[in-house]
Amino acid sequence: MLINEVSLQVTVEGVIGGSVVLPCSGREPQLTTEDIIVNWKHHNSLNVYAIIKGKVSVEEQDPKYKDRVESFSEKYLRGNFSLKLSDLQHTDAGMYQCYIIEESIIEIVALLIKVPLQVLIVGYVGDSVVLPCSSELNTEDITVHWRHNDSLKVYDIIKGKVSVEEQDSVYKNRTESFPQVYKTGNFSLKLNNLQYNDTGNYICHITNELLIYSMELLVKDEKDQGTQSRTEKIVTLVAFLSVFILFYI
Numbered sequence: 001m002l003i004n005e006v007s008l009q010v011t012v013e014g015v016i017g018g019s020v021v022l023p024c025s026g027r028e029p030q031l032t033t034e035d036i037i038v039n040w041k042h043h044n045s046l047n048v049y050a051i052i053k054g055k056v057s058v059e060e061q062d063p064k065y066k067d068r069v070e071s072f073s074e075k076y077l078r079g080n081f082s083l084k085l086s087d088l089q090h091t092d093a094g095m096y097q098c099y100i101i102e103e104s105i106i107e108i109v110a111l112l113i114k115v116p117l118q119v120l121i122v123g124y125v126g127d128s129v130v131l132p133c134s135s136e137l138n139t140e141d142i143t144v145h146w147r148h149n150d151s152l153k154v155y156d157i158i159k160g161k162v163s164v165e166e167q168d169s170v171y172k173n174r175t176e177s178f179p180q181v182y183k184t185g186n187f188s189l190k191l192n193n194l195q196y197n198d199t200g201n202y203i204c205h206i207t208n209e210l211l212i213y214s215m216e217l218l219v220k221d222e223k224d225q226g227t228q229s230r231t232e233k234i235v236t237l238v239a240f241l242s243v244f245i246l247f248y249i
């Protein structure tokens, strides 16, 4: 196929189990139905979906996409070959290519998948916690971004090297990762001297595989609770003794 045009990359974000629409549109006005031949691929190799002469063809579709993709046939003639991908999985993350054969166009879409880790990490003011993040990738030049509540910059690993230049000042001297285990795909982050407002959502965005792990951290004050319950016990004891003494006087 002779390529006239490769469009700029679009990024779409989805969550595990959810669905997304991967956009792809040709030039307008469209050709006739007979001329509509579109191939959607993942990683430039897996066959995700095909539209041949205006008709859906799943004959060569990779089994992992079976019953999970649909397009919008009523919009083909307007040049809209977007694809809806449902029941999103881990392995769906990555680059998708939409080949519009007749027009010699390739459109590239990056699909980012958010994986909510089903854990609540509990820490105590002044203590430390390890926020987990692991990947099956173990390339040397991996890039990982740790963020709090979607915006605060907590920590970065850029091409395998720690980078704290852009770190938000509230995390200064409070973060560490474990470079010795990067090669096993472990990009966990240790957060020291916890503060109440460290509570919230944390994401570990592994850019190389377009995955975002998401988790919740709750910071509590253990010592306060401890003293409180001791105080309560003393109050109860004093109350009991008062009643006891009153009763016997």
Ligand SMILES: *[C@@H]1O[C@H](CO)[C@@H](O)[C@H](O)[C@H]1NC(C)=O
Pocket (backbone or CB within 6 Å): 021, 023, 025, 072, 075, 080, 081, 082
């Ligand atoms: C194509 O159709 C889909 C599904 O209705 C829609 O979400 C998308 O915005 C359309 N794209 C364009 C470029 O109109």
Ligand SMILES: *[C@@H]1O[C@H](CO)[C@@H](O)[C@H](O)[C@H]1NC(C)=O
Pocket (backbone or CB within 6 Å): 172, 173
């Ligand atoms: C971080 O540690 C360095 C070196 O120990 C020190 O100079 C700096 O003031 C510390 N920064 C903060 C914000 O605590």
Ligand SMILES: *[C@@H]1O[C@H](CO)[C@@H](O)[C@H](O)[C@H]1NC(C)=O
Pocket (backbone or CB within 6 Å): 130, 132, 134, 178, 181, 186, 187, 188
């Ligand atoms: C990653 O490394 C840290 C520090 O060695 C460790 O606490 C954590 O359990 C490791 N995580 C995994 C998934 O191996």
Ligand SMILES: *[C@@H]1O[C@H](CO)[C@@H](O)[C@H](O)[C@H]1NC(C)=O
Pocket (backbone or CB within 6 Å): 170, 195, 196, 197, 198
């Ligand atoms: C969190 O609380 C600490 C201590 O009270 C304060 O220094 C810091 O600025 C707060 N951080 C944010 C992001 O609000």
Ligand SMILES: *[C@@H]1O[C@H](CO)[C@@H](O)[C@H](O)[C@H]1NC(C)=O
Pocket (backbone or CB within 6 Å): 148, 149, 152, 197, 198, 199, 200, 201
């Ligand atoms: C992050 O969000 C949580 C929950 O909404 C909130 O309790 C916390 O104060 C926020 N922290 C910062 C620093 O924005």
